[in-house]
Amino acid sequence: MDIRKLKENHKLLKEYKYELGKVDKGYANRTLYVNISNNTIKEKPVTDFMKDKFVGGKGFGMWYLWNAVTPTTRWNEPENEIVIAGGPVCGITQYAGTGKSLVCSLSPLTDIPIDSNVGGYFGPLLKFAGFDALEIQGKAEKDIIVYIDGNTGVVTIEEAPLEAIDGHVLGEQLTEMYADNEADKRNVAVVTAGTGAEHTRFGLLNFTFYDPRRKVTRLKQAGRGGIGTVFRDKKLKALIIKFSNVKGDLNNAFDQAIINKTGIKYHKEIHDLDSKQNNMRKIGTANIIEVMDAYDLLPVMNYQYGMHPDTQKIKSTVFIEKYITQGVQDGCWYGCSMACAKAADGFELKTGPYKGHKVTVDGPEYENAAGLGSNCGIFDPEGILELNFYCDTYGIDTISFGTATAFAMECYERGIINKEITCGMELNFGNFEAAVELLHQMSRGEGFGVTVGQGIHKMKKLFAEKYGADPDFLFDIGMEQKGLEYSEYMPKESLAQQGGYGLTNKGPQHDEAWLIFMDMVNNQIPTFEDKAEALHYFPMFRTWFGLYGLCKLPWNDIVPADNKYTSEPAKVPEHVQNYLDVVYGVTGKKLSVLDMIKESERVYNFQRIFNIRMGKGLRANDKIPYRSMGPVTAEEYESRKERYDKQLAEKIGYDPEDKTIEEKMAVMREYREDQYEKLTDAVYKRRGWNSNGVPTLEHLKYLGIDFPEVVEIVKDLQ
Amino acid sequence: MIKLNNRDFPWEEGMTVESVMRAKSFTYSRIIVKVNGQHVDQEDYSNTAINDGDEVQMIHLLAGG
Numbered sequence: 001m002d003i004r005k006l007k008e009n010h011k012l013l014k015e016y017k018y019e020l021g022k023v024d025k026g027y028a029n030r031t032l033y034v035n036i037s038n039n040t041i042k043e044k045p046v047t048d049f050m051k052d053k054f055v056g057g058k059g060f061g062m063w064y065l066w067n068a069v070t071p072t073t074r075w076n077e078p079e080n081e082i083v084i085a086g087g088p089v090c091g092i093t094q095y096a097g098t099g100k101s102l103v104c105s106l107s108p109l110t111d112i113p114i115d116s117n118v119g120g121y122f123g124p125l126l127k128f129a130g131f132d133a134l135e136i137q138g139k140a141e142k143d144i145i146v147y148i149d150g151n152t153g154v155v156t157i158e159e160a161p162l163e164a165i166d167g168h169v170l171g172e173q174l175t176e177m178y179a180d181n182e183a184d185k186r187n188v189a190v191v192t193a194g195t196g197a198e199h200t201r202f203g204l205l206n207f208t209f210y211d212p213r214r215k216v217t218r219l220k221q222a223g224r225g226g227i228g229t230v231f232r233d234k235k236l237k238a239l240i241i242k243f244s245n246v247k248g249d250l251n252n253a254f255d256q257a258i259i260n261k262t263g264i265k266y267h268k269e270i271h272d273l274d275s276k277q278n279n280m281r282k283i284g285t286a287n288i289i290e291v292m293d294a295y296d297l298l299p300v301m302n303y304q305y306g307m308h309p310d311t312q313k314i315k316s317t318v319f320i321e322k323y324i325t326q327g328v329q330d331g332c333w334y335g336c337s338m339a340c341a342k343a344a345d346g347f348e349l350k351t352g353p354y355k356g357h358k359v360t361v362d363g364p365e366y367e368n369a370a371g372l373g374s375n376c377g378i379f380d381p382e383g384i385l386e387l388n389f390y391c392d393t394y395g396i397d398t399i400s401f402g403t404a405t406a407f408a409m410e411c412y413e414r415g416i417i418n419k420e421i422t423c424g425m426e427l428n429f430g431n432f433e434a435a436v437e438l439l440h441q442m443s444r445g446e447g448f449g450v451t452v453g454q455g456i457h458k459m460k461k462l463f464a465e466k467y468g469a470d471p472d473f474l475f476d477i478g479m480e481q482k483g484l485e486y487s488e489y490m491p492k493e494s495l496a497q498q499g500g501y502g503l504t505n506k507g508p509q510h511d512e513a514w515l516i517f518m519d520m521v522n523n524q525i526p527t528f529e530d531k532a533e534a535l536h537y538f539p540m541f542r543t544w545f546g547l548y549g550l551c552k553l554p555w556n557d558i559v560p561a562d563n564k565y566t567s568e569p570a571k572v573p574e575h576v577q578n579y580l581d582v583v584y585g586v587t588g589k590k591l592s593v594l595d596m597i598k599e600s601e602r603v604y605n606f607q608r609i610f611n612i613r614m615g616k617g618l619r620a621n622d623k624i625p626y627r628s629m630g631p632v633t634a635e636e637y638e639s640r641k642e643r644y645d646k647q648l649a650e651k652i653g654y655d656p657e658d659k660t661i662e663e664k665m666a667v668m669r670e671y672r673e674d675q676y677e678k679l680t681d682a683v684y685k686r687r688g689w690n691s692n693g694v695p696t697l698e699h700l701k702y703l704g705i706d707f708p709e710v711v712e713i714v715k716d717l718q
Numbered sequence: 719m720i721k722l723n724n725r726d727f728p729w730e731e732g733m734t735v736e737s738v739m740r741a742k743s744f745t746y747s748r749i750i751v752k753v754n755g756q757h758v759d760q761e762d763y764s765n766t767a768i769n770d771g772d773e774v775q776m777i778h779l780l781a782g783g
Contacts, residue, residue: 291746
C-alpha cells in the first residue's frame with residue numbers, strides 16, 4: 001500500500017486547535033463534539049451534574065444521546081449520534097481490564113439506544129488527549145475521517161477517498177499513516193467499520209491496538225446493535241487518535257498507592273490461579289465451549305438443542321493446540337494480566353477477496369464459536385475462524401450474524417424459504433460454504449446475504465408477508481427481541497436466564513445477567529422473589545463496569561482462592577471491594593456496594609425511560625420468543641422427553657402418560673409462559689417499576705433522576 | 719436419597735463426591751462443593767464418601783462477559 005498516495009488525496013475540511021489539558025482524578029473535564037454535516041468542532045465542559053448522575057462511559061453516552069435526538073429520530077438521521085466514552089477509571093494501567101470504551105447510538109435494529117463495550121486503545125487515548133467523550137453527529141457527503149492529535153492539540157475532519165473500508169486493511173493503513181515509526185504505532189488507535197456494515201443493519205465497530213510482538217494491528221469489536229451501520233451511513237471511514245507517552249499515572253489519581261496495591265494483589269491471583277480456573281490466558285472466553293455443551297446449554301441449530309456430539313471438534317483445546325498462539329501477552333490495554341484477547345496467527349483464508357492471505361484472526365471468543373459454529377451446525381474450527389475473520393473485517397457483528405443465519409437455515413430446512421429465495425444457495429445447517437458466501441454477499445451488497453443482514457425482525461416480516469410463512473411460528477423460532485438477535489446461550493431451561501435476556505434495556509444480550517448456573521444447575525434462586533433479586537443486583541452491578549471504563553471479565557473469570565468461604569461466592573466479594581478501592585484511588589469517591597448499585601440504577605432507569613421516549617420500553621416490548629422458553633417443535637420435545645415429561649408430572653401435576661406430544665407441548669407452553677409473566681411481575685416490582693414496566697415517580701425521586709424532562713415521559717404512565 | 723443442590727438425587731452404595739459429579743457431568747472448573755455444610759477440596763473428591771440422606775451442594779460460579 002502506498003500510504004503517501006493515500007494521504008496526498010486527503011482533503012482538509014476543518015481544523016480545530018485546542019489547549020492540551022491534564023486529567024484530574026480520572027476526568028479530563030471536557031468532551032469533544034464533532035458535527036460532520038457542517039464541520040463544526042467544539043468542546044463541552046463536563047459538569048458536576050453529569051458526574052453525579054451519570055458518572056461517565058455509558059452514562060455520558062446516554063445523556064448526550066438523549067439531548068441529541070427527539071422521539072421521532074431514527075438511526076439514519078443526521079441527529080443520531082455515535083458517542084464514545086471511557087469513564088473515570090479508564091486508562092489506569094495497574095489493574096486488569098481498565099481500557100474499555102462504551103459506544104452509544106440509536107440502533108438500526110431496535111430503534112432505541114444501544115450500548116456496546118469494546119477494548120483497544122481509543123478510549124484511554126481519547127481521555128489522555130483531553131476528552132472524556134467524543135460525540136459524532138451529522139452526516140458527511142463523502143467518505144471522511146476524523147483525526148485527533150492528542151500530542152499537539154489538533155482535530156481535523158478530512159475527506160479520505162482512497163483508503164480501504166474493510167477493518168483489517170484500513171486499521172493497518174491508518175496506523176502506518178499516522179505513526180512516525182514502528183515504535184510510534186502503539187500510540188495510534190483507529191476506529192473503523194467495514195464493507196458489510198454498509199449493507200446490513202448489524203454493522204460493528206472495530207477498535208484497534210497495535211501489537212508490537214506480532215507487528216499487526218489488532219481489532220476489538222463494539223459488536224452489538226449495528227453501530228457500525230450508523231458509522232458508515234454517516235460516511236465515516238475512520239476515527240483516529242494519537243497520543244504518545246502513555247504512563248501509569250496519567251489519570252492523576254487521588255491515591256495512586258491504593259490502586260497499585262490492589263493491582264499487585266490481583267495480578268498475583270491471575271498468576272497463581274488462572275491455569276486452575278478458566279484458562280483465560282490461554283484461550284480467553286472460548287474456554288466454555290465444551291462446558292456449555294456438557295450442561296446442555298450450547299445453542300445448536302438455531303437454539304433447538306443444547307448439545308451435539310460434534311462439539312468435541314470445536315472444543316477449546318482444539319483451538320489452543322492448533323490455532324491460538326500461546327505464550328503471548330494478549331491484553332487489549334496496558335497492564336491487563338488476564339490477557340484474554342487471543343488470536344490465531346498466520347491463518348490462511350480459503351474464500352473471498354482475501355483468499356490465500358495469511359492473517360491474524362482476533363478470536364475466537366466463546367460467542368463467535370457458538371454463534372458461527374454450533375448454532376449454524378458448523379463444527380469446523382477453520383470454518384469458525386474464517387467466518388470470525390470476515391465478520392470482523394467486514395464490520396459485521398458475529399452474534400447477530402450467527403443467530404440470524406441460524407434462523408435462515410432453519411427456515412430453509414423447514415421449507416419456509418427455498419432456493420429461489422436464497423438465490424440458489426442451499427442454506428442447510430452445517431453448510432459453511434453457504435454461510436461464508438452470505439457474508440461475502442453482505443460485503444458486496446447483493447443476494448440473499450443482504451436479506452439476512454437486515455436481521456431476524458425484518459426477515460420474519462418479509463417471510464410472512466411475501467412468502468406466506470406463518471407469522472406465529474416465525475415469532476416462536478426467531479431468536480430476537482426488541483429487534484436484537486439473542487447472544488449465544490440456550491435459556492430454555494432457566495427461567496432466570498429468560499429474564500436475563502428478556503428484561504433488559506437493549507435487547508437479549510447476556511452482559512446484563514448470566515444466571516443459568518445459579519438458577520438451573522445450582523438451584524440457588526428457586527422463588528420468583530429470589531430470581532427477581534438476582535435480576536436486580538446483577539444487571540445493576542454489571543452496568544456499573546460500563547460507567548467507569550472497566551471490563552467485566554476480571555471480576556468473575558477468576559476468583560480468589562478463598563472465595564468459596566465467603567457468604568456470597570457468586571458476587572466475588574473481594575473483587576467487588578477491589579473495584580471500590582480502585583474507584584476511591586482514582587476519584588477520591590468512597591462508595592459502598594449500595595452506592596455502586598445506585599449509580600448504576602440511575603443510568604439503567606434513565607435508559608429504560610429513554611426507550612419509552614422512543615416508543616418502546618414497556619411490558620409488551622419485554623416479551624420473548626417461545627424458543628427461548630421451551631420446546632416449539634416435536635423434535636425439540638423429543639430431544640428432552642424424559643426431562644419434560646417429569647416436569648409435567650411433578651411441577652404442573654399433568655400426567656403425560658398416553659398424551660400426544662402436541663397435548664404435552666401445549667400444557668408445557670401455557671405453564672412456561674405463565675412463569676415468565678410471574679417473573680416479569682416480580683422483577684418489575686424489585687426494580688421499582690409498575691406492572692407495565694415503567695419506573696415509578698417515587699423510584700425516580702429516590703434515585704435523584706426526577707428531572708422535568710424525565711418525569712414528563714413517565715407521568716401519564718404511572 | 720440425597721439432596722443435591724436442594725433437589726432429590728438417588729443414593730447408591732459407595733457414592734463419593736467424584737461419582738456424583740461424573741453422573742451429573744459436572745465438568746466445569748470452578749465448582750464449590752459442600753457436604754452437610756462442610757467444604758470439600760478438589761483433591762478429596764474421590765475419597766469423600768456421601769451417605770444416604772446427606773445434603774450436597776455443588777455450586778457453579780458465574781463467568782463470562
